[in-house]
Amino acid sequence: MANIRDVAQKAGVSVATVSRYLNNKGYISEEAKRVISAAVEELNYRPSLVARSLNTKQAMFIGLIVPDIVNPFFPELARAIEDVALEYDYTVVLCNSDEKIEKEIHYLNTLQQKYVAGFIVAASHAETSHYTDLNVPIVAIDRRIHPSIPLVATDNREGARIGTEHLLANGCRKILCMKGPSGLGPADDRLMGFMDAVEGKDIEIEVVESPFQFDASESIARTILQQQSIDGIFASSDVSAAGAMKAAYSLGISVPDQLQIVGYDGTMLAGQLTPSLTTVAQDLYQIGALASRMLIKLIEGKELEEREIQIQAELIIRGTTRSGA
Amino acid sequence: MANIRDVAQKAGVSVATVSRYLNNKGYISEEAKRVISAAVEELNYRPSLVARSLNTKQAMFIGLIVPDIVNPFFPELARAIEDVALEYDYTVVLCNSDEKIEKEIHYLNTLQQKYVAGFIVAASHAETSHYTDLNVPIVAIDRRIHPSIPLVATDNREGARIGTEHLLANGCRKILCMKGPSGLGPADDRLMGFMDAVEGKDIEIEVVESPFQFDASESIARTILQQQSIDGIFASSDVSAAGAMKAAYSLGISVPDQLQIVGYDGTMLAGQLTPSLTTVAQDLYQIGALASRMLIKLIEGKELEEREIQIQAELIIRGTTRSGA
DNA sequence: ATACAATGTGGTACCGGTTACACATAATAT
DNA sequence: ATATTATGTGTAACCGGTACCACATTGTAT
Structure with a gap:
């Protein structure tokens, strides 16, 4: 060469x-x-981009840290980030943290040794000092890391309110809220939005914590559906909603006739289920693309007009609620 | 520093x-x-790993080229690759090719300028010269690139045969085969396996080409289900099967009572559908892990015991066929 | 005519490691 | 006693770029 x-x-x-x-x-x-x-x-x-990096102390790639790319929430995000990165000649390094702090730290360190230009992180911890004292630009997606770190996310509270209102408008009177893991910002916000919607109304509610995993969500939903006559479920993620659908099916409860379900996230999965899932959609692609553009601006030393971008969530009405097809 | x-x-x-x-x-x-x-x-x-790379002419990362990480087939693969890479201190660069040859070439070039240690590729082309004359180790997954390039894949023909036999054993007499894009190795092999199973039997068949995409698959399935009385579908991917399920649902055809469906791939999606999808599962995690180990051996200059690894496909019987729950 | 900018080019130190080679000493073999 | 090997360390060239600085030449302002 x-x-x-x-x-x-x-x-x-x-x-x-x-x-x-x-x-x-x-x-x-x-x-x-x-x-x-x-x-x-x-x-x-x-x-040689390596020789160049040795001088500039900056390699043309960005680190993407997500809990698990297998969770259908993240591929769309990753895809958007990669598309924008490509446009600016950056390359994306995929890191799965499994929500483990040691893995996050490992990647943060290793990639810095490789002169990574910046990070986009969907974090999962209250413990964030390893993020705040980084000397590389970083942008948070989906979950706030620290006030000092720019963020792109949706208005989870408002989204949850809209989703829950839809169940109410469709006549649900005994609603189960499958909230996400507590301590996780978005999960807490969504619970608040749910409460906003039901508060002061003559509605019975039941709140249960459920991880963003299919199997666990299914069994949690099954248990509750067996014990109580629920007529509406607001799930904090599409995966949980899918688990609930499966539970209902196996108990012979028909969706949406006897039970209506609203998911959250607007992943591909939601559209591929049968019946397809009514969900509070976040524009995942846009979140990823905006975060990517934001990070590149920071890398290039430009100022950000806004350090926090809120995307509006949008209700997509489909087959698991009655006003849908 | x-x-x-x-x-x-x-x-x-x-x-x-x-x-x-x-x-x-x-x-x-x-x-x-x-x-x-x-x-x-x-x-x-x-x-500084960059300074080190400048000497050794090898950076500790591997390029993963897939058509689109949003396709549920790839995240599990990517996850496995990343896990093994981590074990050996490599880092994974995610590249979406969109099945476009220019994007593949772009990544091949750019990453070589960054001294990438090797590539794992799910390719999509007959045109492969840009792969064969690379001076960096490379391993193919899922699809054969060239006889000279090591491969990890499943026995697609046998898998398709098993899946189709299952429909036959369950009494299907008019079967639709939704084959994948022609020219794609695995799709062709699966069609052959389908033919192996139905050949010489008193079965009506219908073969239609359908991409590995939900929307297109749904509309193709709907058209055919409207015109003909199909009682079994063998789909060449879980995504296509999901599309077919949706089509059946919207036409009021009940699955599995009137129509049985078998998918292919064994993605997470299959388990999350309602009813859950009977599918010919590939052990995606294992494919990824093996490919990763193979590549790292090549990078370290070791000899491979076998240049092509075939994984057996396994039928997972679930809710879309009648012997399932 | 003189000063000063604009344009164009080359020499070379530097980024932060690796490694070939030279060299020294201690241990073992003959 | 001498040759040989094992152990341990330092000097400096090198990987392949970037960029500071010096230096020329030409054009323009005073």
């Missing part, structure tokens, strides 16, 4: 001139451009 | 000794180890 000195020699100029040509900075004559371009072509020269 | 010279100075030794210590190669006295270790500790020194 040819290096910059080979190119300089072949073109009959100095390496400094070649470097200027490659980076399009400083003065270069048209003549020099021509000979260098020809030499680059002839040698099929590609600059 | 401290560098190796700082450490050497603080420890009162040369940089060569520090380097030997860090890489655990060559002779180092216990005394030297102690003082260096102390200096490293005190300065909180982390070696």
Whole structure:
């Protein structure tokens, strides 16, 4: 593989001139451009990005830390981030944290040793000091890490309110709220939104905590559906809603006739279920894309107009509630 | 940030000794180890992996090229690859190709400029010259790229045969095969397996090509279900099967009573559908893990015992066929 | 005519590691 | 006693770029 000195020699100029040509900075004559371009072509020269990074102390990639890419919430986010990164010639490193603090720290360290340009993180901890004293730009998605760290997320409280109102409007009178893990910002916010909607109304409610996992959600829902006559479920994630649908099915409870269900997130999964799931959709692609653009701005040293972006959640009415098809 | 010279100075030794210590190669006295270790500790020194890569011409990461991480087939694969990579201190770069040859080439080039250690690729093309003359190790998953490139995949023909036999055993007499895009190795193999199973039997069949996408699959299935009295569907992917389930539901055809459906892949999606989908499962995690281990062997210059690994596919009987729950 | 900017180019130190080579000493073999 | 090997360490070139600085030349303002 040819290096910059080979190119300089072949073109009959100095390496400094070649470097200027490659980076399009400083003065270069048209003549020099021509000979260098020809030499680059002839040698099929590609600059070593590693050597470049050693100087600039910045490699053209960004670290994406998510709990688990298998959770259908994250692939869409990852996809959007990758699309924007590609546009700016960045490359995305995928890191699964399993919500374990040691894994987060491991990746933070390792990637910094590789001169990563920045991080996008869907964190999961109250313990955040390892994020706040980083010397690399970072953007949080979905969950707030710390007031000092820019965030892109949806208005979870409002979204949950809208979703719950929909159940109410459809006549539900005994509603189960499957809230997410407590301590997790969005889960708490969604619970608040749920409460906002039911408060002061003549509605029976039941709240249960359920992880963002299918199997656990199914069994939790099954237990409750067996004991009580629930006519509406507001689930804090599509995965939990899917678990609830399965539980209802296995108990012979028909959806949406006897039981109406609203999910949250607007993942692909929601649309692929049968009947398809009414859900409070977050525009996951947009969240990812905005976070990515934000991070790149920070990397480039630009100022952010807004440090926190709230996306509106939108109710998508489908087959698990009665006003849907 | 401290560098190796700082450490050497603080420890009162040369940089060569520090380097030997860090890489655990060559002779180092216990005394030297102690003082260096102390200096490293005190300065909180982390070696620059970029500087290291510039020498070794190899960065500790591997490129993963998939058509689209949003397709539920790939996250599980990616997860497995990442887990194994982590074990060996590699880091995974996620690349979505959208099945476009230019994007594949772009990533191949860019990552080589970054001294990527190797690639794992779920390719999608007949055109493969850009893969074969790479000077970096590469392993194919799911789809064969070229006889010269190691492969980890399942026995698609056999898997499809087993899946189809199951429909036959359950009494289906008019079966629709939703095959994948032609030209794609696994899709063709699965069609062959389907034919193997129905050949010579008194069965009516119908074959239609359908992409691995939910919406398209749904509308294709709906059209055919409206026109013909199908009692069994063998779909070449879980996503297509999910589309077919939705189509049946919207036409008022009950699954599995009037129509039985078998999917393929064994993705999480299959288990989360209602009723849950009988599917020919590939052990996606294992495919990913094996491919990852294989690639790392190649990177380390070791010989492979086998250049092609076939995983057996396994039928998981669930709710969309009658012998299931 | 003189000063000063704009344009263009080259030499070389530097980023932070690795490693070939030289060299010294201690232990073992002949 | 001498040759040989094992152990331990340092010097400096090198990986392949970037960028500071010096230096020329040409154009323009005073």
